Amino acid sequence: MKSMFRIITYLFIFISVGSFQSCRKYLEMPPQTSFNVDSVFSRYQNAERLIFDLYQFQGRALATALNSKMGLSSVATITDEAICFTAQNGYTSNNVYAGSVNSTWFTVNGANGEDVYDNHWRTIRKAFILKENIDRVPDAPEDVKRRIKGECAAVIALEYFEMFKRYGGVPIVRKSLSEAEEFIIPRAPLDSVYKYILALCDEAIANPDFPARVPDEKDFGRLSKAFVYGLKSRTMLYAASPLFNTDKPYQEFGKNNNLICFMRTDKNLWAQAAKAASDAITYCEQNGYGIVKTFGAARNYKVACEDLPRAGNTEVIYGTFQGINQSKLYWLGRGTNVGGYAATEPTQNHIEKYQNTDGTQVNWNTPITTPVNDPTFPYKRLDPRFHLSVAYNGCLWVTTNPTYNLEIYDGVDASVPNGRNGFNIARTQFAYFTRKWLNGFESSGVWTPMSPYMRLAEMYLNLAEALNEANGPSAQVFDALDVIRSRSGMPLVDRTLNQAALRAYIERERSVELYLENHRYFDVKRMLQGEVFKGPIYDVRVIRQKNASYTYTKYKYHDRAWFTHWYLHPFPYNEVNKGYGLIQNPGW
């Protein structure tokens, strides 16, 4: 018995001593299998995944809404281009119409807002980390590394431009920062940000290994040098525009005026913008880009906006697929065969921007009654770009299977039935719905067209606008416009227009050509024409008469809110509250 005590005693001592001994190494060490910055840059295969990541948020900048922006809608719906009906989200364009949006909507409210401020910085940080560390990768050739550095510079420039146009001056960051460093960086003057963007563009352009265009089909969706030329043109056009190019900002901001304007009016900026546009056109065309001309006047525009480079789209400079993109289906009218939400529908205001193919305008100010059984009468002679962008009563909805002639009308009285197949006005909400990017849609429920962010056509429009502002009308201006117009079979521009008339003409042409491509909202603002947003916004009422003729009556749908302080976006209030000197834009 005594020996058993001993055994147990020794057992205790052994276990106790043993466990204290093992103490130190008992707790787990972190797994060495996960990636850290060293292991990521130890192989090109890993580093490459950071490149893919640079584009994580780029989809938001593309020309068509993704599910991650503006609810199911498009930024076009807060301009006179389009209108949003959907009530699916409490926080969409409808609140802009009512004027009841706050800084959260503009810059934080992810899927339903206009922008996510944080994402610009996330992307910039990713680009800097990649740029600073790519030289550490042992298994990649030097030219590949240099190409990546150029791409990073381009991505940073793009993000800065996207902030520049929305917020004015923002903090300038030149490397990836850590919390150990001094990180209190105030907003930089607008002029410094402008110069920073141009410097980044020049850095990318000077990079010998950054390709002129994406060399491999597999890489479609990545930036190239041609894009940087275009970005430079776009940036300089914005800089020359009256929103920024002034000593008196849209709203007095005291000693902070330099954050939201250049503090001087410099006409020379227009000339510089013209040169940038011209350089972009030259560079692009030297490298195989060109205005799409070979598919016939009725189709060229569709190819330029929706098709792939390998299908003949030589215009798209930067665009991508963003996976399964259903959101554009929500743009269809309610009650259509795929059950759209009328989330982005053309307004009558926009329709009136289309000329007839002979250069004349349809007069909508008095009701139009069509001949018997000819519902498309008012639209027949409009610009081919109209027919590729807008669906309307009586048009052939060729993209569905089977094809329909849309019936978007109400009967004149109970004896005449409303439009069939569910396409009646009460359910579609508006007389038009979007066709651009839905050409070829086959009611599959999933529709993935190419989404352009930049097309060569824009460069011609940039050139025309900048030249007209710098020197007034000239052959070069008219020629630039005609390049675009003639591609769709439209007649030459009237050579007698004066500078002001030409300015309006260019603006109209820009609206038509770049419809729904996210330009209009920012174009109107940079031209200080914000009152345009107030409306009134028009629609047409379509009535089928007893004799099967149709009456189109334009009517005012609504007015919208617009406030001067909306010229620039607010910073997220949460970011301002952090108290490091991010000065909120005036009026917010």
Add this chain to the structure above:
Amino acid sequence: MRSIISHGSFLIHFVTSAKRMVQVLLVLTSLYVGNIRAAIMSDGVSDVMTTGQLVFTGRLVNDKGEPLAGCTITEKGTTNSVQSKSDGTFSIEVAGPASVLQISYIGYESKDFVVGNLSGSTISLAPLSSSLDQVVVVGYSSQKKATVTGAISTVKGSDLVKAPVPNLTAAVVGRVPGLLSVQRSGQPGNDETTLRIRGIGTLDNGNAAPLVLVDGVERPFSRIDPNEVESISVLKDAASTAVYGIRGANGVILVTTLKGKEGPAKINYTGNYALQVPTRLPQFLNGYDFSVLQLEAQLNDNPTATPMYTAAELQKFKDGSDPLYYPSVDWLDLMMHKTAEQQQHNVNISGGTSIAKYFVSLGYLDQQGLWKQFVKDYNNNDLYKKVNFRSNLDLDISKSTKATIQIGGFSANRSSPGGSPFLDILAAATNGTPGLWEGKLMTLTRSNGRNALGTFYDGFDRYSNNVLNLNVGLRQKFDFILKGLSGRVMGAYDSEYGQSRSFSRSFARYVAEMIDVNGDGVPDPILRQSGEDGVLNDPTESFGRSKRVYLESALEYNNTFGKHAVTGLMLYTQRKQFYHSLSYPGVALGYQDLVTRFTYNYDQKYLVEFNMGRNGSENFPVNNRFGWFPAVSGGWVVTNEPFVKKAIGENFLSYLKLRASYGVVGNDRMGSLRFMYFPGEYLSGGGAVFGEDPVSRSGLVEGKLGNPNVTWEKALKQNYAAEFKFFNNRLNLNVDYFLEERSNILTARRTVPIHVAAVLQDAYNIGRVENGGYEIELGWADKIGSASYWINGNYSFARNKILYMDEAYNTSFPLLNQTGQRVGEVFGYKFMGFFNNQDDIVKWPRQFNMNQRPGDVKYADITGDGIVDVNDRSPIMNPSFPEINYGFSGGFKIKDLDVSFLFQGAANMSMSLGFNALLPFSAYGSAMGFIKDRWYAGSPDNNANAKIPRLTLNYADMTNYYNSSLWIRDASYLRLRNVQIAYNIKENILKRVGINSMRLIVSGQNLFTWDTLKFIDPENIATGSMTYPQLKVFNFGLNLQF
């Protein structure tokens, strides 16, 4: 001679002299003999009654050996009784050795015993409120309640079994001061109550969960059979939790399972059969009311619109003449039973010899859900079935060596309908579809919403869960080395395996159309099929497993020197958990603790205790993983001072203990983060789509930066308490006041500019929260004649305040900041009524730059700047977790009848009436009955009693539905949590069939609820994501002892 005699592990008698010890031993021995005799007789071995008269003499003493005068001694079943004299002696004539004597005395437990040959012995009575002698389970040990200096509350297993609830967490609610709780769902198998000890002391309720240990090992306790529980201890202050150190800051719950006691085998069967009824279900509008109000909403939006229902159509909804096209479906009535059954059975056997003691238990639970059966080939109802077992074995290998083997576990199966039927009901208009028609599942004939029945036809989910817990321990006395020294080692192994399977299939739906089939010009309804009946798809399966290994070794010292009593404890533990739900699931989670405890008391009068944990957590940098967590506490038993006894008198103030504790405890968790110091981590994610043949390419995203200086949360806790007993222990009053300051709270930084770090989920020690409150417990227990009764109330209050949280502080509108407010504070607008007319609108500040209409909600302009906007929000109402919890229980026992009840309430809590339920006729198509109280034009009382804004179908403008005091409602409640009526039968006739005693029980849970919400249970999760309701339970139970 002074010594401590331990009997089993549950009863410790202190004796002050050898003589008394001998007396006590004699009494104990004689009682055992009596018991054994009685047992023999009950077994029918000897039922011969002796008829001769016998004179029984004895002496009655109290637990301290002092004589008890005036006790009543009665021969059971007769009127024969005597009283004890001043020296405690008595003499009574009884029928024979088989007679049973009953002794009762005010303030003491009554005692029954068989006369046998005990005549001439001394009989001791235990004080009625013998709680001072109770042994309380404390961290890694147990202590006599009298010497405890920490804040610990306990619940006995006998109280837990009163609650006929399938989840043990619900049984403790209301019985423990300082325990705050919310039960969000009553779904079978998914009905755990969220428990928080003394509220929330950290920045996030999710990180405030207490540490739970079962039989000394960290394990969940919700699925333990209450019939297997000896007690539950709730450790609240630093003194009691310091030994858990780095994990003790949120308090600790210790569950101890039952063990065998020496004696013949006792077989105990308990069976319960119960009916469950929802405490409350929302009421929906019937088809007619729905249609009428929907029409009102439509015309509110556009008075010139073509009405969606004609008068003739409304009439059809009203008279139900065309239930196919003009239905009115009460989904809850259609889909749910009024009651559902629940059964619980437990058989346990316990007993033992001086060498081996055992407790073996087998339990079964079957809880049915409320859904009706609609589907032919599978059960579409909720269901939870569990078989549990436990075997606790104590072996006395030698006089100084004991071994313990505890095995427990359960195997559970759960079923639930696929999807979420309650959400579907919430989304189903009552006038949209008849649901089923001629046995066919109908799709909608009109309106939005769903056919709520569809979810039953589309599939179902099955879960199974197997848990095995094993403890093996060895205790050894080392008296031969040093008197009072002992040691122990324990190892534990837990294994858990879970499987979930989700079955789905397609099912034909039918749509009704009016077609003139027979050509008589009158359209007939025909049902057109859409979709086919499919077969069940292979289930999607997922598995979960968990494995825990725990080791503990300890040295204990326990001795008295004259009036000085000393104990000491040194203990080492380590535990590893494999396959957990935290990040890096493949890397085992580890902890290590070194525990020291030292207690000293002088004459049970002056008590001092020192506890310290040194604990390590892998979350912190390798060189800084271990922290010290010391706590010191002391007590003064005032009534043990002779001068106090003399001055006040024991009959008035029987007992007073003052105690205080102060110490530091820690918390190492922040969500599921691990290795918080680990720098620069990249995780898969992000990426984009590239290529003309689009391919999604995944990226690597910077996961966290790593904080090399990260350390644990520190909770500085103070506790001050007084325990009173008055009137010979009949009245007791405990008051605890506590204050906690939690610093170094692990939380993400919120003020780093976005241009520095896009990644902000790293843990930093930057939060500070203060939490304080008090607990009061008041009880009374007494006897009237042979009836005893007791009442007991407890009240707890805990309020926290965020002192610092690295918030982007809004200096312009300080009311919008969380700093300075409570954790989980609800911010919203202040509801000021409805706009009654255009004039109201004009006079009111402009709201959100919107044009308001009569019937819209009017909000307070808190900032006074003439416009109502986001800056006019402020803290409104209370957080969703209660600050106040109280319980009020009582009961009585007359002869063979005992009755008990428990009221429980919570206050200072609110419920946000979630989004979906708020929007009648919206995408969530239903409309609840309360919308009848809407604002509407032409209301007879001019909308004086309107409770919700004007109806609309267009929710583009949500301003009426912003978080405001209109939609955040007070959810305080009081419930009749538990009632139990039991009748004990000990008739001889039972003994003939081998049953020692029988107990018939009727009990109920959650029988009544008083609150102000009215349309939904106050503990329910917000209506926006309505879940399975809380349940009322009506229970019938039977307990048999063999």
